[in-house]
Amino acid sequence: MRERREDKINVAVLDFGSSAIKLAVAEKMATGEEPFRTIYLDSEPAEGAVQRGVVFNLSETSEKVRKLLQRAEAELGVEVAHLYASISGQGLHSLLIRQVEEYDAPHEITQGDIERLWSKIEEPDGKFFLNADFARFSVNGSSVLRPVGVKAMKLQVSIQTVVTDSMVTDNVEEVLLHKLDLELEPYLVGVVELSKRVLTTEQKRIGSALVDFGAETTTVAYFNHGVLESLRVIPMGGSQITYDLTDLDISPEEAERVKIAHGSLSLDTSDKEELIVKAPDMRTDKRVSRYNVNQYIEARTHEIVDNIKAVIARAKGGNGDDKLPGGMVITGGASKLSGLPEYLKEKWGGELSVKQVSPAFFSDGGNQELTANSEFHTLYAMLFVANVDVAKRHEVEEPIVAQESTVSEEPTIHIVEEEGDLMNQPGVLPFDEEDLKPQVEPVTKEKPRREKPAKPKKEKSKGGSLLGRLIGLKDLFVMADDDSNFSDDEE
Structure with a gap:
């Protein structure tokens, strides 16, 4: 077991990926500005435990998470102190929330008015704010940067939020809080956090x-x-391409290998190359056309x-405009498909x-082991954000007392290799709204919190006020300085 320095924190x-x-x-370091350092990376095949990014089989998921944590703690010699979970996949989307306060006579807006307006915002039924x-x-209908001190007859706040279906978070809580008896930090939305790192x-x-x-x-x-205007999840990805290739009478495993090793989005009709692949019995060789x-x-x-084009067009008002003056940034395991950047450029007219x-x-x-791999x-x-969050709380709640200690050799990272209502635009989207409902087992548990839930389990808490849950009061006035309209769902 490795010796760990007491002036370090781990996160x-x-x-929960589909694959x-x-x-x-x-x-x-618990103090100082030094960046975090990845010291462990591991994975367990989802194999049906997670479907379309949503925890589906609670028992199988809890067992896989248990194995991951046991291996990590055995290798690192410490207990994982702060555990964050991602929420992604089916059910995740943006939602515009508005709340209005009207006055009988001209009224000078105070900070108390802002807090009262904010406190009235509640989670819509079946949704969980992330x-x-x-x-x-x-x-009075005009956008203002700082409303406090302004006389008004009408005050409105509009908040662009990211939500998911409550069943999605319920299943994560059932696995981590109740089946594994773990403490859980606030949820994170990977694509939102990544946008802060890669978009200017x-x-x-x-x-x-x-x-x-x-x-x-x-x-x-x-x-x-300057802000997120739409977030949507399309229930199709790289696995669908692999499944399509099985029509060539090859196994899913062979189809995945062929896709990665030989697949490309550059269609060349003169390409007569034939590939040697394994038949479904995985013993017999057969030939398939690379062009096919x-x-x-x-x-x-x-x-x-x-x-993707339909999602963007809808976000921009539904008039067919899908232009992206600021460009597109792509990531994810399926983004490694050969020729994808060029293909996307071509589909947007070059x-x-x-x-x-x-x-x-x-x-x-x-952290090259993470940043060099799109997965x-x-x-x-x-x-990144979890480390910032924990470090800030650590400084306030658990000040570090300097102690003499023997500095041991820094551990190298241990990487375990793995074996083995969206839109109304007919003719564009190949799925209907029924497909978008998470295929999860419904449970009714408490929302995640920093302490383990008391048992017996309490009734599920209501969403209540957003104040302090999503953004602090100091951030209430971070907004766009234009009068453009929102283009996403409203509640």
Whole structure:
């Protein structure tokens, strides 16, 4: 067992992916500005425990998470102190919330008015608030930067939030809080946190998108006027391409290998190359046309891209405008498909700037084991914010007393290799709203908190006020300085 220095803190993030459940543990000094350092990375195949990014089989998921944590703690010699979980996949979307206060006579707005207005906002039935991008205030119908001190007859706050279906968080809580008896930190949304690391202020101002190409889902985050304006999850990804290739009479495993090793979005009719592949019995060789393989890949990718374009067009007002002046940034395991950046550019008429996330996007220059692999980019972004969060609380709640200690050799990272209502645009989206409902087992538990829940289990708490849950009062006035309209769902 390794000796660990007492002036260090560790943070762990769980990512419930459709292909694998990933665990990353990072370490940093409890005091000082030094960046965090990834010291452990491991994964367990999802194998049906997680479907479309949502915890589906509670027992299987809890057993896989238990194995991940046991291996991590045995290898590192310490108990994981702070555990964060990602919420992604099906059910995740943006939602515009508005709250209005009207007065009988001209009234000078006070901070108390702001807090009272904020406190009236409650979670819609069946939804769980995860993130608030910004708050925008208007007085008597006109946008204002700082409403306190302004006389008004009507005060309104508009908040662009990210929510998920309550069943999604209920299942995560059932696994981590109740089955595994773990303490759980606030949820993180990987694509939102990653956008803060890889999109520039200018890109967000003029219109850009971050697209995460996953195994069973493709997540589109559209930014304009400096803020998140739409987040949608398309229930298709790289696994659908693999499944399509099985029509060539090859096994799913062989289809995945062929896709990675030989697949491309560059369709060349003169390509007569034949590939030697294994038949479903995995013993007999057979030949398939490389051009035929790429036809399957292009057909499904075309469908996914059409959905991405529709998401962006809807966010911009539904008039068919899907232009992205700020370009598109892509990530995710399925983004490694050969020719994807060029294909995306072509589908936007050759005018789109497409960049693939790489280590150059991250300023700290470290954690190459995460930043160099597109499958781990959201994991890195979540570790980043989790470390900032824990370090701040550690300084306030648990001040470090300097102690003499013997500095042991720094551990190297241990990486375990793995074996083995969306839109109304007919003719574009290949799925209906029924497909978007999470296939999860309903439970009614408490919302996550920093302490373990008391048993017997209490009734599920209501959403209540957003005040202090999503953004602090000091951040209430972080908003766009334009009068543009929101273009996403309203409540």
